[in-house]
Amino acid sequence: MSNLSFDTEKYFKLVLGLGNCSLDNIEQLCNVYAQAGADIFDLSPNIKSLKAAQLGVKKAGLNPYDFKYCVSFGVKGDSHIKKAQINTKKCKRCYKCVSKCPQNAIVMGENGYPKVLTEKCIGCRRCEKSCIDFHDYEVNIKDTAKDFKGEKLDIVELHISSLNKKDIFKKWETILDNFDCQKSICIDRSKYGTEKLIKLVREMTKLNSEPTIIQADGVPMSGMESLPCTLQAIAHAQIYKDLNMPIFISGGTNSFTRELADKFEISYNGITIGSYARAIVKDAITCGDIKLAVEIAKRLVDNVKN
Ligand code: SF4
Ligand code: SF4
Missing domain, CATH: 3.30.70.20 (Alpha-Beta Plaits)
Incomplete structure (x- = not known):
């Protein structure tokens, strides 16, 4: 069951998962970005990461239950x-x-x-x-679902960067059967032409009785303040313009993303930022200046949400 609202809210999702961060990093970044107003923390599918994220929020003096948590799985071949x-x-x-x-x-x-x-x-x-x-390096989806039973988990996402439909649908159906929360799919555009991409999205979302978040991926893990990187994500999101589904923009996202999305009239429900969001606060965190890190992070979060 979804507890996200897609009518008015724009979400800021911070990526801390899939091996990108140590547990200490997760705790520090959640501390900083929770204070900065981030909404969703995207984590590796393991309980240790969830607990580290919640501890970071708690250390910021905030309630971990006021934030949303997402875990992501990948299909075979996903980078x-x-x-x-x-x-x-x-x-x-x-x-x-x-x-x-x-x-x-x-x-x-x-x-x-x-x-x-x-x-x-x-x-x-x-x-x-x-x-x-x-x-x-594959994670067993059913075992993960058992581990997360009773924990606060708001979104489960499937990353698709292969053409292996058998594997894609097997994992998607396992996710739908084993998790009772919002589902999201994130497809690597470089693997699919527009027609195939829309067909895949339609086939997958049809199996889900709730609205599925579509995360339009640009250039993942680029971590740069670069227009071409974020433009790819915007061009990808544009494909879904008429499908009337919740859209998140990700991959190569940075402080240009909001402006570009507005310019191309992409109506989005959230922006997912990983490498860039982590990079801009790295020095301040390393120097132990959490106040400065929060200020820097807040400018980015406000840029996405307001
Ligand atoms: S793939 Fe990247 S992260 Fe992994 S060992 Fe090689 S350089 Fe390091
Ligand atoms: S030979 Fe290859 S694997 Fe071995 S140390 Fe050099 S680069 Fe690394």
Whole structure:
């Protein structure tokens, strides 16, 4: 059952999931963005992340039950669920991959070989070389639903960045059967032409008795204040203009997104921001200046909501 209102409200959703953040990061960022007026925290599908988010809100002196929490799953091939793995048969121990990783996810392992900390890897492929393999790191949806029973969970989202319809519908149906909250789908536009995209959205939303949020993804994990990145998300959202569904804009989103959405007359219900939102408060948080971090975050949140 949905407890989101799509009539007047515009939501600010902060992405902290799918390996993008450590538990400490989640706690700090939820502390800052809860004070800044964010509404929804998008987390990895595990209880530890939810508890860290709620602790961050509590430490900000706010009630964790006043905020919404979303968890996301990915279908096979989704870049968000890809994880790097060192191929020790090919590794020459040059350690170049260590400095390339933005997440500090590659550390020294046994016998001088590097190893990847799976929970920190976001599958960005900046370390990509023949000595590094990538594999899908899938989370069991039914087990996660059992773990979250009785917890505050408001949205469950499926990320789609493959053409594997069998896998897409199997996971979508499992989500619909096992979670009693708002559902959302986020499709990688680069995989689908417009007609196929609309057909897929229609087929999936038909199976859900409640309105499904459609999250129009641009360039995920870009983290930049860049017009082209956010333009892709706007162009994607425009495709759904006549479908009369709740729309969130994501991927390459930043402080330009609102202005562009208004310019192209995209009526949206929320903007989802990850890399950019985290990047702009990073220095202030690192220096321990939470007041400044909240001020910076508030400018972004206000830009989306007001
Ligand atoms: S995995 Fe490749 S890049 Fe990393 S240390 Fe080994 S040889 Fe170097
Ligand atoms: S894909 Fe490679 S560079 Fe990217 S986070 Fe994972 S280990 Fe680091």
